Amino acid sequence: MRLVRYGAKGAERPGLLDADDRVRDLSGHVADIDGACLTRDGLARLRSLDPAALPLVDGVPQQDLRLGACVAGVGKFLAVGLNYADHAAEAGMDVPVEPILFTKWTSCIAGPDDDLGLPTGSSATDWEVELGIVIGDGGHGIALDRAADHIAGYCVINDISERDWQLRRGGTWDKGKGHDGFGPIGPWLVTADAIPDPAALRLWLEVDGRRFQDGTTATMVFGPAEIVSYASRFTTLHPGDVIATGTPPGVGMGQKPPVYLTRGQVMRLGIDGLGQQRQKVV
Template structure:
């Protein structure tokens, strides 16, 4: 099941993709793809619907129909750093013994194809294609063997990062991670039952047609269930919380010499089974 939020920025409505890839409106059944809508009980009710009986939304998604972030009203946007051994190597950092956690402020969340405004004075804005986890049923101190029960589904995330502010301005990484537009999410939320093995997904990213990242979630240090269990030791997870799980090698910082985003460039990125994004730097 692929769930979407469609329409103008700030006024998105809930929808579901039908077998033809068209959006069907879910407004009569849920107010948003958010919060308690993402619990196992609510997802089961949505799964029982026949999309063909729902109102057809005019336009083709990601063409003449804008999609917003596939999750609304996100309470926490968390992320894991250096979660691919080969990315840690290109960053000149050790593979972590435990997940490195940081936050992306929820104000950075954007639609999958929204323009990326380059922050004033930015000199090192970078890209990171990542598998995103969306929490369904919440909880704390979740046992690893039960963590899958708390995952509503998966999505594509571009963990955009300003490296100078992330690494050279003191304090935590958050300064370089949460600027407006730095968290495109979507195009759709694919429920966990449609992703049999989240550690067997190819993910890639291109800038102006040049492929910089081309990896697989098989090289993750910590898998989705480990991450959910670990994070829940430090904060209570709620329905609709989002966790970005790290990126494979090929980021701009890892190029020799480093390559960073410039105005007018276009990023394209995607993950097998989870769709694609495109952002123009403005």
């Protein structure tokens, strides 16, 4: 299944994409695409529905029909740093022996095609295409061999980062990761059963048509199940929590000299089977 949230910002409604890539309304069955419908039981109920019997929504998604973040009510937005060995090399940092966890504040979450407002005083706002994990059934201390069962699905995330704030303003990475708009999620949540191998997905990102990132999740240091199991040692994961899993090389900070976003530029990014995003910098 491909689950979406559509409509005006702040007034999104739940839906799913049918076989013809048209949005079908789910509001008669669920309040939103959130933790309550992303558990095993919740997803089983959605799978029992006939998409053709659901109301058809006017408009073409991502053209004349806006899509919001594909998950609502996110309690925790975690992320993993330096999770691609070649990205660690371009950053001049060692490959981690354990996942590096940090948080993106949930107020940064945005729709996949919403404009990105460049923060006041920003000098080094950067891009990072990432595979996103969405938690289904929650848990604490989840065993590695059971961790995949706790994943409801996957999505595209742009882990936008202000590098000066992240690396040179003291403290943890979080202050460079959580500005408003720094977490576009979607366009849709693809349930885990539709992604047979999340470690074999191509992901890419372009700025103004120039391709900077072009990689594969096969080069992740820690795979999705490892990340879920590891994160659950330190926090209880809840249905609807989101985890960004790291980025391949090609970020702006890694260019020689570094290249950062400026107003008027357009980012396009995507992951095979999970859709594409587009953000204009304003």
